[in-house]
Structure formats: C-alpha cells, structure tokens
Amino acid sequence: MTPTADIILWVVIPYVCLAFFVLGHVWRYRYDKFGWTTRSSQLYESRLLRWASPMFHFGILAVFLGHVMGLGIPKSWTEAVGMSEEIYHFLAVSIGAVAGVCTVLGLVLLIYRRRTVGPVFRATTRMDKVMYLFLAVVIFLGLWNTIAGSVLNLGGHYDYRDGVSVWFRGIFLLDLHPELMAEAPIGFQLHGMTAMLLFALWPFTRLVHVFSAPVGYMWRPYVVYRSRSDRLGSRAGRRGWERVERRRETSTRL
C-alpha cells in the first residue's frame, strides 16, 4: 500500500497540473488570443539576444526531443532494436550534455539580459519572473541529475528509464506507479515536481508561444488573401448571428 503522501505527490498533483496545462491553454486561447505572443524584446536590445535566444531555443528543443526519447520510449523498445544500455547511455549523456549546456548558458544570458538591460527589465511582467524562476529551477535540476547521476555517479547508479519514465508514461496510460517516484533520488523527485508545477503555470505565461511554432509556414502560399466579410469593422461576430451567405449584388447585363 502506497502512503497517501506519495499518491498526492505523484498522482494527484500531476493530474491537477496537467489539467491546468490543458484547460488553461484552451481558456487562454479562447479568452486571450490577443495576448498570445512571444512578447519579443528584440526592439530594445539585440546584441545579447542574438546569442542568447538561439542558444537557449535550440538547446531546449534538443532537450525536449531527449525527453521524448527518454521518457516516452520504453527501455524494451530500444533494446529490441539492438541498442545496448551502454550505447544508449553514451548517446543520451553526450548529446544531452551539449544541449543542456547550451540551454543553461542561453538561459543565464537571457536572465542576465532581462535584469540588466533597462528597457527589457521595465517590460518584464511578474508572470515573466515567476516563469523564469521555475524554468531555471527545472533546467538546473535536470542538468544536475544528468551530471551527478550519469557522469559523476554520485549516490550510486539510478536508471531513470526503469523508474521515472515508467511513472511518467503511466500517467498517460492510467497505469499509476507513484511508488517508483517515491523511490527515485531526491534530484529526480524535485525535477519532476517542479516540472509539473511549470506545466501548470505554462498557459498563463508567454510560454504559450511554443504552441504556435509556425511550422505551417513551410507549405502555405506566400501571400494570404482573406475576405473582409469574415469580420465587420473591429467587432467580432456574435454567436448565433452569423451572416447568411449571400453573393454580392452584381449586374446581370453589362
């Protein structure tokens, strides 16, 4: 029998956070499309941003892919295609370390820029600060786990693919394993918990821009045409009062 505390920590809180994540985005998209933006600060400063932003973004995207691999794909699958534990470990740590260092460096630069460049700091909202706090904690803990666990081998060997990953997949497969998290090293526990809280915050920060990643740009026609009648004046149409489709009056004879 798992203690109640573990159920709350590793079942209830994750579900609540994910519910915030999903419903929060739906709500924000409906209520605040106008606020759905990157809030770019490039106009204020671009010397630092030119390095920091690509470094952070390419880093975090690689880290994200790494998580898809590590958390999403069961150990048995990689072993089935003949990837040994050693090879997997080597790949994960080497690629992960590069991406992680890029991300952290980028993040440090971004935060440094936020704080020291006057106009950028003035444009920083309270939500931005909270977001940066959580982002930084999650990323540092993640990097620490990699370095401490896999490189320095502090506190013995822990294979997260047998622990954290199974727990994480279980959340989505309704196959709950709070005990696996309860057994995990404290670094992993903190990383997992702060990440869940970050997910809960996500829809209420500028991070919503991630879901607008404009991949459709690769295929759409260059110039977009739209009809004025989609929207009249600056007023959005009222529900239930959609206009009757009607061809514009044209002459019958010329």
Place this chain on the structure above:
Amino acid sequence: MRVMAQMAMVMNLDKCIGCHTCSVTCKQAWTNRTGTEYVWFNNVETRPGQGYPRTYEDQDKWEGGWTLNKRGRLQLKAGGRLKNLLTIFSSPKMPSLDEYYEPWTYDYENLTNAPLGEHTPVARPKSLISGQDMNVTWSANWDDDLGGAPELTMADPVLAKISDKVKLEFEQTFMFYLPRICEHCLNPSCAASCPSGAIYKRSEDGIVLVDQDACRGWRKCVTGCPYKKVYFNHKTGKAEKCTFCYPRIEVGLPTVCSETCVGRLRYIGLILYDADRVLEAASVTDERELLASQRRVFLDPNDPEVQREAERAGISRDWVQAAQRSPIWALINTYEVALPLHPEYRTLPMVWYIPPLSPVVDVVGETGEDSEDSGNLFAAIDTLRIPVEYLAELFTAGDPEPVTAVLKRLAAMRSYMRDINMGRAPNPSIPAAVGMEEGTMYEMYRLLALAKYDERYVIPPSHVEQAHGLEELATECSLDYDGGPGMGGSGPFGEGSGVNDPIAVENFHMLKQRQTTDTVADPASRKARVNLLNWDGKSAPAGMFPPRPGPDGANLREPDSVGDAGLVQPRPAGGSVPGPAGSGTDPIPPGGDWLGGDGPGTQGPGGPGEPGDTGASGTGPRL
C-alpha cells in the same frame, strides 16, 4: 484572368509643402498609444535624406523585399522559408530602435515642482523606453529640410547609387518631400515573411492588414517589408501597420492622411488588376522592366472583357464604375504621370507618385530664363542630370527615360496652361511634343490643379447589406458583441491582453463612471484612463494628474474641488518656503489657501497666473 480590385493612392509631390500634417493626424488616429510611440504609419521624409527608419532603402543591409534566386525564381531577399524559420529566435535583420529613434517626453513636472532657484527650471527629455534622462540625437525626421546636410544627407542610400559628380553638385540642386505610407503591395513581402500567416491582403480591396489575434510576435514582417512600414508594438508584442484607414474607406471616406492633407495632393481610387499575372510581373529579370510589367498587370475597367470577368469574380457593378472614374487609373494609365516607389523591391507597390518638377523649374528660374516656357523646361530636364537620376533611383529602378517623360508632360502642361491663363491662343504643338492631345492635357490639368474632393477621392463604399455592421455606424447596439460589455484597462497578461473593447464601449464605460462615481478617477489604478473626449474644458480633466501629497502626507485636494471658483489658470502658491533642490512638493499653507494671498477666483493686480510674476509670490505655478 482573375480580376481583383485594389484601393490605391497617388501623391503629387510637387504640391507637398512638408508640413507633416498627414503624419500628425495619422498618429493621432492610429499610433497615439504606449508601445507605438516611435511608430509613424505616415511619415514625410526630406529627399535626399536618410529616411525613416534611417537608411531603410539600403536593401543590401536590411534585406527587405524580394529578389530573384539563382534559378530566376522570386524569393524573399532575407532568405527562403527554412532560413526564415531557423532565424526566428533572433531576427538578424531587424532595425533596432536606434534606427527609428528612441521616443521621449519631457519632464514637464519639473517646471512646476522645481524649488525657487537662480536658474529657470528646465524640462529634461526622458526616454519613453527606459524612463531615464536621455539626449535627443535622432528622430523620425531629424534631417528634415536637409538639416545636418551635407554629412547626414550623404548617408542617403539613394544618393549612394548615383555617381560622385552628381553627389557633389547635389547640394545646390534640389530638395523635395516624400510622404510615405504602406504601399499595400500587390505582392506584399511582409505577408510572405509572416510565419503565422497573420498578415493578409483583403480580397475585396487589397488593403494589407495584420490580424492582431493571429500575430504571434515573430517580428519577421518587419524585415520582410522593404519600405519598413510594418512596426513592432513593443508593448503588445504584435506587429502593426498602416491600415489604409479601412474603417473610413469602407464607408466611402478617404484616409485620414488624405483628408487632412494641406496640399490636397493625394488621390485615392480603385485599380482593377489581374491577380494571375502578379507573380510573373514581379519576376521579370531586368529591374527596369518592373515599371512596365506592373503597368501590364492593371486592367482597363472600360474593356467589356474585363467587366465580364470582374462580374464573374464577384466585383459589383458600382465598383467597376468607380474603377472607371478612378483618378488613380487616370494618372497611371491615361496621363502616365504617376510612378511607383522603388519598383525594384518587386512587391508591386500601390501608392504611386507624380515626381516633382519644381526642382527643374527652380533651376531655370534662377538662371533668369522664363521658367514657364516649355522649350526652356525641356532643355533643362535633358541637361539637369541630377534631379532626373535621383528621381529615377526612387521611382524607376534607375531608368531615366520614364522620369524624363513624366517631367516633360508636367512641363508641357505648365507651359500650355500659361497661354490659356494669359488669354492667349493655346499652342497645340506643346501637348503634341509630349504625345498628348490638347483635350487630354486640359483634363490632366483639371485633375492635378482643380479636382474637388469627390474627384480626388473616388471610393465606392462597401455594400449596404454590410454597412450596418460596421462599427462606426451605430444602428445596432454597440454593446452587443461577443463576450458582453467589458471594462477598459489591462488584461491579466499585460497591456492590451484580453478581449478587445470596441471604442464605443470604452466611451460608454467612461461616461458611466464619470456620472456615477463621487471620487475622481485614480490615475494610479490601472483601470483609469483619461478620456479627453468627455472633457468639458473646465479645470483639469479628472484623473489626469495624480493626487499630490501635502506636507503631512495628506492628499492635496484635486483641482476639481476648487472648481467652483472657476479656476483654470495655474496659480503660484503663496507663502511657501522653497525646499532643497529635488525635494519634490512644497508645503501648502493650511486652510486650503494655497492660491496665494488672493481669494479664490479673484485676479488681483499683478495677480497670480501672470507670466513673470511667479517668482515673487511663491515657488512657481502649480496645478
């Protein structure tokens, strides 16, 4: 053939006096907001000059517009789609605020707050971006009227293209004004650069707009537009651009810049064009062919074939008729005096210009020769390489022929009309020399010199079946919009987030609040907005100034509360002791008698409110 209608503008540069009225009224209408302080949808540049943002025409540097790739296909100059996406995290070619200018205000408060001292207090410039003191070193029209010439002028990228000799002679030669708005291009590279597809061209009238709900702040359009007419609102994090005043156009009114133009030099009308030929026209190999190829895209609204196709495309009959009466069509096609700005950017711009003849006239006049004689003017146009070469770099990708032809037509018109105005027999050889009929020339003169409002602006309104839904026509309850009446102010995610209130709703709430509250609006609260629309002109508008703490920390009464006395003028405070420099407010004498010795409302001799008197009775005017 796929017929589309385009709302277009022509500006007659000879008439522009550089008064900036258009810029100011446009700003009042559209960009008078935090986040767009530096933004001028309409700006007026002195040419030669660097323009705004400075050196925007240097596309080797800014990479705006289109170019032909190695295979001869049209491609964004800043790179293909993939490159555009890969550079999204930090846009490499976006002008910084320095290239526009750092907007500022003045510390006016210091004028009233400064303690009595030896020197007159000054209002220091304060940056609207950093909030700090700043030195004003650039602005949207810093080099107005060739200010700072020749050093500043020499940085003009257009000037850099014409030969050195021309450059040296340049300074004595000429100057003119170039008012600019968004070109509402047929092949807009801003829209093509937008990763989200938020910038669109309206299929009815070709106006290019940014969907504020779809823009995600990738700021790629700023690089994409070679005219730098998309701006980044740094407060809302969204791109904004000239809207061609679409709410006015929809009800048949001209844009604000045109309506208020002092020189009455702007023309607005429809052009029909063949959307199927746009790509081909923008892709011609020789840049100098672009003027001709764009002209070929336009369709003659008098051609029955075009009319049939227009009908098939859903363009209503009154719109076709408006296209027939369009002054734009006449100036571009019938008289052939209008030219596009920088056709070499390949966006097929739709704000065209009649190049100025006045530089030539001035030179002829200075020589003492008759500057209204067509022979003299023709000779001058042929020999004066400078204005022609410069104008050619602006309007025809460097080809002097079309510019010369236009200038000669304008010169011929001048000469021909003089005979008529002097009561002499008109000379038919003058129009003939520039390939025009006498009647056509006279009609052109009428359009350029006399045309009234309804001839300069031929704008077919949108259709009545739609018109009642337009916001500015209040035939429906303006509060009936999705989400119900909301309050003004800021949403939870910063300025402007949350659902947009229609202006009518904002005014409604403001009026209601004013009528129902017993306190004045608190400017410290984020909801308060000062609305001058409701201001009756008496005393200071409610909520304009924060309440000022008295000596014991109590709030000073708002000026409103002494409003009974009908006080409007700032009054010097009497009997107060000047504090140390920078200490802020001064002590207020008890009893509310802060107006000095006089009772409220009385204007004693040498009384308060008179200039020059302030030092004697107190510490300066206050309100």
